Amino acid sequence: MKRTxxxxxxxxxxxxxxxxxxxxxFSLGEGPLRFGELxxxxxGISERVLILQxxxxxxxxxVHREVHQQVPPKVEYSLTEFGRSLNAAMAPLGEWGEDNxxxxxxxx
Amino acid sequence: MKRTxxxxxxxxxxxxxxxxxxxxxFSLGEGPLRFGELxxxxxGISERVLILQxxxxxxxxxVHREVHQQVPPKVEYSLTEFGRSLNAAMAPLGEWGEDNxxxxxxxx
DNA sequence: CAGTATCCAATGCGATACTG
DNA sequence: CAGTATCGCATTGGATACTG
Numbered sequence: 001m002k003r004t005x006x007x008x009x010x011x012x013x014x015x016x017x018x019x020x021x022x023x024x025x026f027s028l029g030e031g032p033l034r035f036g037e038l039x040x041x042x043x044g045i046s047e048r049v050l051i052l053q054x055x056x057x058x059x060x061x062x063v064h065r066e067v068h069q070q071v072p073p074k075v076e077y078s079l080t081e082f083g084r085s086l087n088a089a090m091a092p093l094g095e096w097g098e099d100n101x102x103x104x105x106x107x108x
Numbered sequence: 109m110k111r112t113x114x115x116x117x118x119x120x121x122x123x124x125x126x127x128x129x130x131x132x133x134f135s136l137g138e139g140p141l142r143f144g145e146l147x148x149x150x151x152g153i154s155e156r157v158l159i160l161q162x163x164x165x166x167x168x169x170x171v172h173r174e175v176h177q178q179v180p181p182k183v184e185y186s187l188t189e190f191g192r193s194l195n196a197a198m199a200p201l202g203e204w205g206e207d208n209x210x211x212x213x214x215x216x
Numbered sequence: 217c218a219g220t221a222t223c224c225a226a227t228g229c230g231a232t233a234c235t236g
Numbered sequence: 237c238a239g240t241a242t243c244g245c246a247t248t249g250g251a252t253a254c255t256g
């Protein structure tokens with residue numbers, strides 16, 4: 001991050017930056033997911049980008065990464081308390097998008 | 109836009125894309141602003157980028173652009189009804205950012 | 217399964233200068 | 237005042253192949 005924000009919205013957007021973090025947050029909202037499950041949940045994302053986004057979100061304290069030592073490997077991602085609070089704050093935005101899907105998709 | 113969204117949040121984020129649209133929306137929330145006023149309100153943005161973002165938001169139906177024929181030129185930007193509805197949906201996110209400013213700024 | 221490693225393309229963004 | 241025109245770098249994202 002390393003910047004100063006002019007308002008809360010500014011800061012929130014910086015944390016949510018990029019095309020995918022919102023979706024990842026949303027997908028983890030229901031409960032923990034393994035890497036592969038998450039990749040399927042966030043349709044269209046590449047492995048590389050998913051990892052990058054997850055690492056950033058871990059770094060921001062939004063996501064917790066838990067490694068279960070076993071074969072085959074199992075890694076679970078979940079929201080932290082902080083992540084859940086952001087998730088809740090995003091809910092109205094999600095509803096807005098839901099309500100206006102038609103209109104948004106019609107934008108040239 | 110020209111894509112299909114997997115959920116409302118996805119769609120909303122597509123509309124809000126980029127680093128500045130949230131701030132512009134927020135700045136116009138209080139009422140109409142002229143180009144120059146807006147440029148000062150959204151501190152740090154370049155003229156070029158501000159125009160680009162405004163055009164996109166006009167195109168999305170979020171912002172209305174009104175030209176007053178006079179010398180010197182006067183152009184006012186305001187939120188449409190659609191823009192105001194999005195603004196309202198973003199409010200909780202703005203509050204979240206406000207409440208967590210310290211923490212967000214501390215992210216490495 | 218859960219990642220890394222490369223490489224490449226797109227585009228976002230910033231700075232600056234100029235104009236009706 | 238309200239834009240346009242250029243230029244160029246930095247970041248982001250995508251495709252694919254490989255590994256512990």
